[in-house]
Amino acid sequence: MRKHGSNDFSDLTDDAPRSTRMRRRGGFDDDPQPTRSGRLTEAERARLARVRDDAYTKSQELPPGTDRWSTWGDADQGPAPRPEWLVTDLAAADTELGVLKTGKEADVFLLERAVPGGASCVLAAKRYRSGEHRLFHRDAGYLEGRRVRRSREMRAMGNRSSFGRNLIAEQWAVAEFAALSRLWTAGAPVPYPVQRDGTELLLEYLRGDDPDSAAPRLAQLRPAADDLRDLWEQMVHALELFASLGLAHGDLSAYNTLVRGGELVLIDLPQVVDVIANPGGPDFLARDVANIASWFRSRGLPEDIGDPGALTARLLTAAGI
Secondary structure, three states: OOOOOOOOOOOOOOOOOHHHHOOOOOOHHHOOOOOEEOOEEHHHHHHHHHHHHHHHHHHHHOOOOOOEEOOHHHOEEOOOOOOOOOOOOOOOEEEEEEEEEEOOOEEEEEEEEEOOOOOEEEEEEEEEOOOOOOOOOOHHHHHOOOOOOOHHHHHHHHHOOHHHHHHHHHHHHHHHHHHHHHHHHOOOOOOOEEEEEOOEEEEEOOEOOOOOOEOOEHHHOOOOHHHHHHHHHHHHHHHHHHHHOOEEOOOOOOOOEEEEOOEEEEOOOOOOEEOOOOOOHHHHHHHHHHHHHHHHHHOOOOOOOOOHHHHHHHHHHHOOO
16 A cells, blocks of 8 residues: 555555454544634635735735745645655645646646745645535435534525535535545555645646646546456455545545546545445445446456455445444
8 A cells, every 4th residue: 555655646555453444433523623604614814815815915025936835834734654755845835737637626726836946846725615606416315314403504505505515615625625534544546635624635746657637537548458447446445444444435436536546536526425424325436336346347357356246245334333
């Protein structure tokens, strides 16, 4: 598995004992709960204030060509040990490089964080859309098991009020960041979660073999038989690790799986499901397996190897169900 601190999944190791990696952690109720004031969460209000301050002082203070100062010091920060490539210097500034992906729930941008004249890194900035414009499909099923502690907030989420939609957006961001942090620490093939600032996540940018392009999606590939079998075994190991933590991806497909240097990396986890706390958890897990097994079989993986029923049963056992 991965050596933490490496930016290359082709060199994957994990020095932690299997008993440590497989230890079940708390559910979503144990994750930090966002604090909020009015219709906006307090974190989002503070983030927007910083954006306004950066815009106001840009011409006087920011290095030429940059868009904002690093938000590292004000954000929830990713797990240790932190990768060597990550720039955490508060003197760094961020520069927008363009759009990577647009979606119904969030848009992903390319961002460079650099110290003037010094170290730099390129990150993926995932920004969940505002409550007024967001449409999370099938969110009610995914949100089962992600209980907040205040009845007013539960009612607002159920009614999909403006406040409730904003609360849901931050819950998705909190859940994705917490899940990525848990999974990365356990050695799972996921991007390193750099930070969460309100509804913005900064994540490891996954480059392809061509350093000027992103790693390809699994759906874009036509692997040879031996490579296909190896990728399937990687997928099974990843899903078993997810299950051992009580998690299912929730929306797994060949389109949200990347391949870098021959290694699978699972992305897009806002809808990650707690298979224990969510009554529909086993069904989400079974659907993940059916979707990904179907893709592998369509590329020539023998049906007895890519049997979704057998793999689902194996994962449910790993999850303790």
